[in-house]
Amino acid sequence: MKFSHILLIVATAVFGAGCSSIENSRDLANPKVSATTLAQQVCSLCHGIDGNSTNPNFPNLAAQQPTYFIAQLKAFRAHSRLDPQGVDQMWGLSRSLTDEQIKGLADYFSAKAPAPVPGATADAVAIAAGKGIFEKGIPEKGVTACSACHGPQAQGNEEAPRLAHQPVGYTVKQLTVFQRTEERHEESTMKAVAHELTRKNMEDVAAYLEEIPAQ
Numbered sequence: 119m120k121f122s123h124i125l126l127i128v129a130t131a132v133f134g135a136g137c138s139s140i141e142n143s144r145d146l147a148n149p150k151v152s153a154t155t156l157a158q159q160v161c162s163l164c165h166g167i168d169g170n171s172t173n174p175n176f177p178n179l180a181a182q183q184p185t186y187f188i189a190q191l192k193a194f195r196a197h198s199r200l201d202p203q204g205v206d207q208m209w210g211l212s213r214s215l216t217d218e219q220i221k222g223l224a225d226y227f228s229a230k231a232p233a234p235v236p237g238a239t240a241d242a243v244a245i246a247a248g249k250g251i252f253e254k255g256i257p258e259k260g261v262t263a264c265s266a267c268h269g270p271q272a273q274g275n276e277e278a279p280r281l282a283h284q285p286v287g288y289t290v291k292q293l294t295v296f297q298r299t300e301e302r303h304e305e306s307t308m309k310a311v312a313h314e315l316t317r318k319n320m321e322d323v324a325a326y327l328e329e330i331p332a333q
Contacts (some may be wrong), residue, residue, distance in 0.1 A: 147214040153222020160211065161223065169230040172295070174204070174285035180230035181282075183274040187224040190279075191215065193304070200301040201292070232283050240286065240325030248326030251319060259314040264323065272330055282330045289324035290317075 132332070143151045144159050158167055165171045169180030179187070193199035194208040195215055215223075252272070255263035267278040274280035281289065295301050297312040312320075 123198060146211060149216045149219065150288050151219070153219050153226055156215075156219060156260050157223055157226045161227075164207070165227075168233070169227040170233040170283075171285070174235075174287040177284055177288050178232060178235075179227040179270055180232040180258070182224075182227055182280050183278070184221075184224040184228045186274060186279040187227065188220055189277065191220045191223065192217075195220075196202075198304065200303070201295045202301070203291075232280075235283055235285050238286075240329060244322045244325040245329050246326075248322035248324065251323050252326055256314065257320070261314050261319075262311055263313075271326055281327045284324075284327055286321065286324040286328050289327055290320045292321045293324070321329040 140148075140151055142159070144154060146156070146160065147149055164173065164176045166181045166300060169182070171180050190199065191208075191212055194204055194212040197205075197209055199208075212220075251261070252264040253270075255261045255266075264272070267275065268281050269278075270277050272280065272282035280312070292302075293312050293315060294309040296305060297315060302308070315323075
């Protein structure tokens, strides 16, 4: 065998070993892969490496409440969160994650700084209407103010998720799930809140949350 061929074989072996190392792994079934590696090489494909997604179909995870994050990822893992996007995209990704990896992912993303949603286009009238609903609710319909659970700046509160700077499309989609389906049956509080909202109410609140200053 020629010496050049031997070098090629050795180089290939070294390169292959590097690609399959823990630090460069997308192996979701390997409990030894760190949460940081998974966050940067798997989760980042949809949610951004810093938890700020550039795709309005996916939620921002930056500064998300760790307790809420852990609960939702465990719900995906247990196949108890049934909204279609979760079923299609999160059931498979989460099924082999360990509790330690899930906690690590929560710690990773909760420590990231939130950023404005790129290309936000909501008008001032919609934002003002959404601000009113967020801060005061709709008393005549018995709709509670969103801020009562999610905080005055939509920063969240342990079990209640951070809503600030979520894309309009994602927020409206989740409110619709709460209102019209049993796909998130564990969220009884949100089902009651969303029950009386019109589509316009949802869009206004979502517009306000997308534009709210980062905290």
